[in-house]
Amino acid sequence: MDDFIAARSQMALSLGFHIIFSCIGMVMPFFMAVSHFQWLRSGDPNYKNLTKAWSKGVAIFFATGAVSGTVLSFELGLLWPKFMEHAGPIFGMPFSLEGTAFFIEAIALGFFLYGWGRFHPWFHWFTGVVVGLSGLASGILVVAANAWMNSPAGFDYVNGQYTNIDPMRAMFNDAWLSQAIHMSLAAFAATGFAVAGVHALMILKRRNVQFHTRAFRIAALFAAVAAVLQPLSGDFSAKDVARRQPAKLAAMEAHFHTEKRASLVLGGLPDEKGKKVDYAVKIPGMLSFLAHGNFEQEVTGLDKIPVADQPPVLVPHLAFQLMVGLGMGMVALSGIYFLAIWRKKQWLRSEWLLKLFVAATPAGFIAVEAGWTVTEVGRQPWIINGVMRTADAVTPMPGIAYSFYLFSAVYVSLSLVVIFLLYRQIKMVPELYDRPAQLVAA
Amino acid sequence: MMQYVVITYLCLSILLYLLLGGADFGAGIMELFTRSKNRSAARQTMSHAIGPIWEANHMWLIIAVVILFVGFPRIYSVMSVYLHIPLLVMLMGIIARGTAFVFRHYDAVKDQMQRLYNRIFALSSAITPFFLGVIAASVLAGNINFETTDFLSAYVYSWLHWFAVAVGVFTVALCGYLASVYSIGEAHTEVDKRYFIRKTRTMTLIAFAAGGLVFLAAHIDGVPLWQWIFGNVIGTTAVVLATISLGVLAYAVNQGWTILPRLLAGFQVTMILLAIGYWHFPDFIVVQNGANLSLLNSQAPLATINALGWALLIGSLFILPALYYLYYSFQRDAEEVAEAVH
Numbered sequence: 001m002d003d004f005i006a007a008r009s010q011m012a013l014s015l016g017f018h019i020i021f022s023c024i025g026m027v028m029p030f031f032m033a034v035s036h037f038q039w040l041r042s043g044d045p046n047y048k049n050l051t052k053a054w055s056k057g058v059a060i061f062f063a064t065g066a067v068s069g070t071v072l073s074f075e076l077g078l079l080w081p082k083f084m085e086h087a088g089p090i091f092g093m094p095f096s097l098e099g100t101a102f103f104i105e106a107i108a109l110g111f112f113l114y115g116w117g118r119f120h121p122w123f124h125w126f127t128g129v130v131v132g133l134s135g136l137a138s139g140i141l142v143v144a145a146n147a148w149m150n151s152p153a154g155f156d157y158v159n160g161q162y163t164n165i166d167p168m169r170a171m172f173n174d175a176w177l178s179q180a181i182h183m184s185l186a187a188f189a190a191t192g193f194a195v196a197g198v199h200a201l202m203i204l205k206r207r208n209v210q211f212h213t214r215a216f217r218i219a220a221l222f223a224a225v226a227a228v229l230q231p232l233s234g235d236f237s238a239k240d241v242a243r244r245q246p247a248k249l250a251a252m253e254a255h256f257h258t259e260k261r262a263s264l265v266l267g268g269l270p271d272e273k274g275k276k277v278d279y280a281v282k283i284p285g286m287l288s289f290l291a292h293g294n295f296e297q298e299v300t301g302l303d304k305i306p307v308a309d310q311p312p313v314l315v316p317h318l319a320f321q322l323m324v325g326l327g328m329g330m331v332a333l334s335g336i337y338f339l340a341i342w343r344k345k346q347w348l349r350s351e352w353l354l355k356l357f358v359a360a361t362p363a364g365f366i367a368v369e370a371g372w373t374v375t376e377v378g379r380q381p382w383i384i385n386g387v388m389r390t391a392d393a394v395t396p397m398p399g400i401a402y403s404f405y406l407f408s409a410v411y412v413s414l415s416l417v418v419i420f421l422l423y424r425q426i427k428m429v430p431e432l433y434d435r436p437a438q439l440v441a442a
Numbered sequence: 443m444m445q446y447v448v449i450t451y452l453c454l455s456i457l458l459y460l461l462l463g464g465a466d467f468g469a470g471i472m473e474l475f476t477r478s479k480n481r482s483a484a485r486q487t488m489s490h491a492i493g494p495i496w497e498a499n500h501m502w503l504i505i506a507v508v509i510l511f512v513g514f515p516r517i518y519s520v521m522s523v524y525l526h527i528p529l530l531v532m533l534m535g536i537i538a539r540g541t542a543f544v545f546r547h548y549d550a551v552k553d554q555m556q557r558l559y560n561r562i563f564a565l566s567s568a569i570t571p572f573f574l575g576v577i578a579a580s581v582l583a584g585n586i587n588f589e590t591t592d593f594l595s596a597y598v599y600s601w602l603h604w605f606a607v608a609v610g611v612f613t614v615a616l617c618g619y620l621a622s623v624y625s626i627g628e629a630h631t632e633v634d635k636r637y638f639i640r641k642t643r644t645m646t647l648i649a650f651a652a653g654g655l656v657f658l659a660a661h662i663d664g665v666p667l668w669q670w671i672f673g674n675v676i677g678t679t680a681v682v683l684a685t686i687s688l689g690v691l692a693y694a695v696n697q698g699w700t701i702l703p704r705l706l707a708g709f710q711v712t713m714i715l716l717a718i719g720y721w722h723f724p725d726f727i728v729v730q731n732g733a734n735l736s737l738l739n740s741q742a743p744l745a746t747i748n749a750l751g752w753a754l755l756i757g758s759l760f761i762l763p764a765l766y767y768l769y770y771s772f773q774r775d776a777e778e779v780a781e782a783v784h
Contacts, residue, residue: 056548063544066497070540071533073507077522078529084511085519089742092512096750099501099508100757106497107764114772165742167749397526397597410534414541421549428550 001401007079007394010404012376014068014075016369017411021065023368026139027191027222028058029132034218036125046211052116053429054215058131059113060421064414066106079400083383083393086162090155091148093167098141105134139187140180147175150375151244152384178240179375181233185226186371189330190364192223197361198426200354208429220357223364224334230327235290242291245385246300248378251311252320253287254280255301262287262299267321270313275302277317309381316378323370326363333360444744444751449724449737451754452509457715459502461620461708464613466499468621470539470567471614472641473560498765500540513750516740517726521577524586524600528573535570538562568614575613579606582718583665584728605667608652608659615652616711619645623691623707627700639695646688670721677717684713 001009032054039047073095077084111119111127118124148154154170155162196219202212242249249255254265256275264287268280285295292299302310333356340347347353383390394400511518522529539562546559580586580601590596622642629635660667671677691706722728727735741747 056550060544060548063497063540066500067537067540070500070504070536073504073511074522074529074533077511077518078526081519081522084522085515088511088515088518089513089746092508092742092746093749093753095508096512096753097757099505100753100760102504103498103501103757103761104764106501107761107768110498110768111771118771163743165745167746395523395526397523398593403530406530406534410537414537417541417545421545424550425548432550 001404003398003400004391004394006401006404008390010400010407011075011079012373013404013407013411014072015372015376017415018065018068018072019368019372020365021061021068022135022139022142023187023365024191024194025058025062025065026132026135027187028054028061028195029128029135030188031191031195031218031222032058033125033128033132035214036128038214040121040125044214046214049432050211050215053425053432055113055128056425057422059109060418062105062109064418066102068411069102078403079395080383080390080393081395083388086388087149087384090152090162090165090167090170091145093171094141094144094148098138098145101134101137101141105131105138108134136184139184143180143183144171144173144176146375147179148173149383150179150248150379150385151175152387157387174244175240178233178237182230182237182371185230185233186364186368188226189223189230190368192219192221192226193330193357193360193364194362195219196223197358198422200357201361202426202429204351204354204358211429216354216357220337223330224337227327227330227334227364228338231331234324234327238290239293242299245379247302247305247309247311248316248375249291250300250302250305251313251316251378252374254313254317255287255299256303256313258298258301258304260288260298261285261296262291262301264290265317268317270317272313311378311380316374319370319373319377323367323374326367326370330360330363330367333357444748445738445741447751447755448509448513448747451751452506452513452737453719455502455506455509457712459500459506460616460715461711462499463502464571464617464711465620465624467539467567467571467614468617468619469625470564471571471618472621472625472645473564474568475618475644476641498768500536503536509750509754513742513747514726514735514737514740515742517735517737520586520727520735521581524596525577525580526597528576528580528601532570532573532577535566535573539566539570542566567617571613571617572610575610576601576606578613579609581727582722583663584730586727587730588732603663604659605656605663605665608656612649612652612656615645615649616714619649620707620711621645623695623703626695626703642695671717674721676720680713680717680720684710684717687713 032051035047035054036051038044039051108127108130112124112131115124115127119127148170151174152170153173154166154168156164196216199212199216199219203209203216238249241252254268254270254277255262256277261284263282263284265277266281266283268277270277287299288297289295291297302313336347336353336356340353379385381389381391383393507518510521542559542563546556546563549555549559580603583603583605585603586600587595619642622638622645626635626638626642629638657667659665671681687706687709691703691710694702694706724736724738725734726737726740729735733739742750
């Protein structure tokens with residue numbers, strides 16, 4: 001395996017792994033806080049059990065997210081030393097703030113996990129909320145750093161030198177807001193559907209129905225709200241990308257030729273050599289409208305981008321279609337769920353609705369991975385858009401392929417162990433939490 | 443001005459990582475060296491002691507790394523390139539250790555898997571600080587060579603030498619020593635307490651032996667360690683004070699005090715770092731046939747250093763009180779438990 005490809009694969013693998021754990025680690029605390037709130041307010045022991053059960057999940061995911069994040073802070077240098085040497089001082093601001101947020105999250109988690117019965121109940125509840133808030137802040141800050149790679153700002157690049165560095169302008173670059181909103185909503189939707197799906201399955205199996213129903217309702221509500229907001233944020237992001245990174249937009253839409261009244265390409269298989277898309281459905285004028293807000297405006301195609309600066313098309317286009325398709329599916333399911341809550345209460349007890357949620361369990365996370373693929377592959381061949389090429393940033397050390405194999409083996413086995421642990425947690429729910437009366441007494 | 447704030451935070455986070463994260467590694471190292479009949483008691487004591495704080499203890503490494511890549515990007519990138527392999531192994535240790543610790547605590551079913559988690563936890567608790575020591579030694583040993591392109595001399599001999607191996611062993615021994623001293627105060631029964639005191643004696647001897655090994659290895663590899671430490675007043679004083687405080691520590695332990703021994707153990711490790719660091723400051727990476735990379739000549743531009751300094755200062759306002767309250771709460775709690783047992 002070529003060292004450059006190996007380095008990119010290892011980075012993709014590490015981030016692809018970390019993104020799942022950090023999403024869950026940042027969103028679950030909010031579910032937990034709602035359940036905890038319900039327990040403190042209503043005294044329903046199911047909520048106390050649920051909070052405890054979820055907090056174990058949070059501990060497992062937080063720890064795995066924390067170590068994979070620690071690894072990433074080194075891996076950036078191990079794989080892309082040239083990039084970090086120049087970019088570190090410019091886009092380091094969000095990372096230094098993220099250090100604080102992450103630290104606070106770890107402290108608050110210590111209070112929360114080990115604080116049962118030791119502190120005032122509302123202080124204990126508050127520490128759980130702090131875990132969620134600081135996790136969310138960490139996520140937004142890391143995304144701001146990634147946004148800088150898409151939309152470099154806060155420095156002048158003259159004759160290969162990076163001068164006039166302004167870390168605050170680098171942090172609040174043009175892409176940070178749209179990316180932060182999109183990623184945060186994605187984290188809530190993905191985690192919400194994943195959690196709701198698991199509990200829906202348990203309800204279908206008639207296991208601890210009271211417990212799992214409460215869990216399902218909290219997760220499903222978060223998921224549904226985030227999922228219906230996501231298309232708005234997606235539209236904001238698309239217009240942003242069209243303005244800042246026309247090459248990325250062209251790649252994700254498989255838009256080879258610059259044209260007015262540009263068509264939106266749905267599905268299809270891009271043929272990069274022939275510069276066309278086979279088997280696609282085209283909606284005339286729609287791409288112009290989505291990218292620029294009117295049906296006539298010209299949309300830059302890949303033909304306007306120098307060949308050496310063109311991103312690949314096949315992967316970003318397919319990943320983008322996958323993300324949007326799954327996103328729309330989640331919107332539809334959310335619509336049904338809202339209808340069920342407001343008008344059709346009987347649907348909430350129906351098996352088909354639960355089955356739909358079970359089917360949607362992985363949808364959000366697949367969409368997260370796909371969306372992240374779009375933003376990273378769509379930025380190629382650049383690591384800092386328009387400034388530094390990914391190939392120029394890679395480490396001079398040969399043999400990265402072996403490091404990639406090692407990381408693959410470690411992350412695959414870790415994923416298996418985490419799945420195994422979650423399976424055991426869920427299997428143990430009856431034994432650990434099925435005696436509400438006793439637990440209340442305790 | 444702000445550059446010294448940033449440098450202070452860097453030194454502090456490295457020191458705190460060694461003291462707090464190190465004690466945490468030590469907990470696992472003690473498991474490795476504990477006979478199986480005592481193992482579960484020791485494990486419970488340690489698990490109880492580090493449970494609430496262990497995540498926070500490892501944050502210092504992240505703070506140090508972030509300061510390096512934001513504030514001293516050239517140092518970070520040179521370490522990343524030339525010490526790639528030991529860093530990689532250290533990361534594997536961090537992954538294995540962090541996950542094994544949480545998995546064994548949160549696995550809903552306590553069965554054979556526990557033995558696997560324990561084994562992985564204990565082994566990675568030794569491997570990680572060993573490679574941290576290797577990296578620290580390699581940064582100073584002067585085997586990093588920018589001119590060579592040969593794989594072995596650029597990426598392997600930069601860290602594979604007797605001095606680095608000896609410092610790795612010494613780091614492991616120090617971690618074990620810290621953990622054994624800390625654990626005396628965590629013991630809930632008189633039997634446990636005597637056990638941990640014996641453990642501390644063993645660990646002190648091992649640390650001493652490992653320290654001797656470091657001097658021997660330095661001699662073999664031609665590293666002027668003796669001069670670094672005894673070539674100036676500060677280094678010599680630091681080592682003398684650390685040695686004297688060993689006697690005070692033994693007295694304090696015999697008196698049954700718990701806080702003073704911990705402070706003294708922390709003081710000794712701090713003095714060792716000071717003795718080495720003082721001679722080198724501001725150099726951070728000693729380079730073969732070339733200009734050393736120092737904390738003063740490899741800095742990020744001023745605007746970045748200012749922003750980083752403020753971020754660290756403001757961050758501390760949030761972190762330090764919360765961290766203090768975390769340690770305080772669970773320490774107080776541990777004492778209540780201890781009294782209840784007596």
